[in-house]
Amino acid sequence: EDQVTQSPEALRLQEGESSSLNCSYTVSGLRGLFWYRQDPGKGPEFLFTLYSAGEEKEKERLKATLTKKESFLHITAPKPEDSATYLCAVQDRSGGSYIPTFGRGTSLIVHP
Amino acid sequence: GAVVSQHPSRVICKSGTSVKIECRSLDFQATTMFWYRQFPKKSLMLMATSNEGSKATYEQGVEKDKFLINHASLTLSTLTVTSAHPEDSSFYICSAILRRAEAFFGQGTRLTVV
Numbered sequence: 018e019d020q021v022t023q024s025p026e027a028l029r030l031q032e033g034e035s036s037s038l039n040c041s042y043t044v045s046g047l048r049g050l051f052w053y054r055q056d057p058g059k060g061p062e063f064l065f066t067l068y069s070a071g072e073e074k075e076k077e078r079l080k081a082t083l084t085k086k087e088s089f090l091h092i093t094a095p096k097p098e099d100s101a102t103y104l105c106a107v108q109d110r111s112g113g114s115y116i117p118t119f120g121r122g123t124s125l126i127v128h129p
Numbered sequence: 130g131a132v133v134s135q136h137p138s139r140v141i142c143k144s145g146t147s148v149k150i151e152c153r154s155l156d157f158q159a160t161t162m163f164w165y166r167q168f169p170k171k172s173l174m175l176m177a178t179s180n181e182g183s184k185a186t187y188e189q190g191v192e193k194d195k196f197l198i199n200h201a202s203l204t205l206s207t208l209t210v211t212s213a214h215p216e217d218s219s220f221y222i223c224s225a226i227l228r229r230a231e232a233f234f235g236q237g238t239r240l241t242v243v
Contacts, residue, residue, distance in 0.1 A: 051232070059237060061234045063232075066230060104172070114178075115161060119172055119173050
């Protein structure tokens with residue numbers, strides 16, 4: 018059974034204080050790992066897809082990396098507008114299902 | 130990125146009535162769409178997988194007669210909450226798969242049953 022564990026559950030940062038969010042996963046064969054950002058009362062917004070170990074993707078202050086067991090979402094010099102819940106999901110290559118398995122998310126608050 | 134539009138964003142209905150929520154993929158064809166329910170400060174709970182032209186696959190514990198799903202075309206899936214009760218009040222979100230990989234989400238629908 019696919020499993021996704023995100024840590025920490027909640028993270029408070031000061032503006033400009035860089036940090037990383039962790040997503041540990043267990044799958045039979047990884048088709049893709051996805052990061053999303055969700056604001057309160059909104060649907061998740063797609064950020065990145067990572068397909069293989071060693072891959073990195075960047076977007077503004079965010080950088081996602083992938084190993085065979087985990088992914089990190091690095092936030093460099095965060096701003097208050099980066100406050101949101103960040104969700105990680107994996108898609109298993111085995112079987113014909115494309116259902117992503119989601120973690121519980123990390124709630125990030127960035128204080129000015 | 131791909132755009133998924135969900136409507137309405139908010140709905141208030143009386144107990145016993147039915148509510149329909151629409152999910153459209155605006156710039157791509159989605160053979161598979163998912164419906165989720167999300168409780169406050171909780172992660173997404175998959176309710177069902179909607180496949181175009183066939184019956185939806187429901188997750189364990191989700192009543193298929195209460196949550197009717199229709200995926201009539203490659204760009205539209207609907208979720209109808211039948212005979213709604215206050216305990217059905219929640220945030221419902223749809224998503225559509227692009228190229229059998231990334232899932233793109235709608236804006237969500239806040240349902241309040243009074």
